[in-house]
Amino acid sequence: MIIKQRTIKKPVEVSGIGLHSGKKVSMTFKPAPANTGIVYFRTDLPNKIRFDASAEMVRDTELCTALVNLQGDRISTVEHLSAALSALGIDNLYIEVDAPELPVMDGSAQPFMYLIESVGIQELDAPKLFMRINKEVRVELEDKWAVLKPAKFGFKVNLEISFNHPAMEKSLQKFSLDFNRDRFFREVSRARTFCFMRDVEYMHAHNLALGGCLENAIVLDDYKVINPEGLRYPNEFVKHKMLDAIGDLYMNGKSMIGEFSAYKTGHHLNNMLLRAVLADASAYSLVTIDDGVIVEQDNSAQVAPSKVLVTA
Numbered sequence: 001m002i003i004k005q006r007t008i009k010k011p012v013e014v015s016g017i018g019l020h021s022g023k024k025v026s027m028t029f030k031p032a033p034a035n036t037g038i039v040y041f042r043t044d045l046p047n048k049i050r051f052d053a054s055a056e057m058v059r060d061t062e063l064c065t066a067l068v069n070l071q072g073d074r075i076s077t078v079e080h081l082s083a084a085l086s087a088l089g090i091d092n093l094y095i096e097v098d099a100p101e102l103p104v105m106d107g108s109a110q111p112f113m114y115l116i117e118s119v120g121i122q123e124l125d126a127p128k129l130f131m132r133i134n135k136e137v138r139v140e141l142e143d144k145w146a147v148l149k150p151a152k153f154g155f156k157v158n159l160e161i162s163f164n165h166p167a168m169e170k171s172l173q174k175f176s177l178d179f180n181r182d183r184f185f186r187e188v189s190r191a192r193t194f195c196f197m198r199d200v201e202y203m204h205a206h207n208l209a210l211g212g213c214l215e216n217a218i219v220l221d222d223y224k225v226i227n228p229e230g231l232r233y234p235n236e237f238v239k240h241k242m243l244d245a246i247g248d249l250y251m252n253g254k255s256m257i258g259e260f261s262a263y264k265t266g267h268h269l270n271n272m273l274l275r276a277v278l279a280d281a282s283a284y285s286l287v288t289i290d291d292g293v294i295v296e297q298d299n300s301a302q303v304a305p306s307k308v309l310v311t312a
């Protein structure tokens with residue numbers, strides 16, 4: 001049996017608070033046909049502006065990952081949903097949102113996984129295309145780096161952060177995961193965004209992160225975690241960075257076969273890596289998986305649309 005593309009069984013709606021605005025945001029997921037990809041719509045704009053998720057549309061902002069179209073319209077805070085879609089292998093989905101940002105939920109990916117699984121996953125009658133990494137591609141920025149390497153099967157993720165903070169023990173700043181739905185759900189999906197008290201004060205003074213609070217982020221002062229409930233995992237910080245990386249690497253909607261490793265990475269570096277791979281036709285192939293066997297596809301049809309934008 002060949003692995004097939006997936007969408008959801010029926011529409012589902014959720015509302016929550018926008019991280020930037022602090023206002024209520026409503027979002028609806030709808031099933032999409034095969035080969036649609038992950039497509040966002042801003043229903044608050046005239047003509048229901050469409051954003052086809054792709055690596056080239058990604059802009060990272062002070063707080064999150066945004067998709068920006070050629071007209072400069074944006075849709076922000078897409079990375080945690082993207083991680084959930086990656087873990088569930090959703091290839092095709094329409095996402096309608098009535099604001100410039102997605103609801104932040106609890107700052108993790110788990111609410112999105114629950115929501116999608118509550119309506120069920122629908123297999124479509126089309127083979128799923130995986131992106132197999134064929135050679136090592138590495139990007140660096142100061143002392144930070146990120147690399148994708150070939151692997152026989154599956155997607156492995158290794159990540160290390162380096163924070164000098166009393167609440168972040170050195171041994172808890174490194175984590176590896178053989179990526180699949182169950183392990184991601186159990187070990188990573190609940191990891192929340194984190195931020196520092198001094199940054200929160202700065203952001204609020206600049207009208208950013210008005211919706212950010214102890215319900216959707218871990219907040220640290222100079223010594224400790226100030227959330228009364230504490231951490232969800234002892235190593236929640238590195239796990240959240242892993243969740244972000246998984247979401248960032250799924251921004252063009254293709255599950256990977258390969259091994260990702262990174263040190264002190266963030267949205268910008270993750271996106272640089274994905275773009276570097278996509279820019280080099282010898283770095284990857286599109287493949288299907290049939291009875292556990294990887295089958296190379298004709299790559300002549302994979303010409304990437306050349307919508308490279310000027311970086312903001």
Ligand SMILES: [Zn+2]
Binds near residue numbers: 079080193240244
């Ligand atoms: Zn995040």
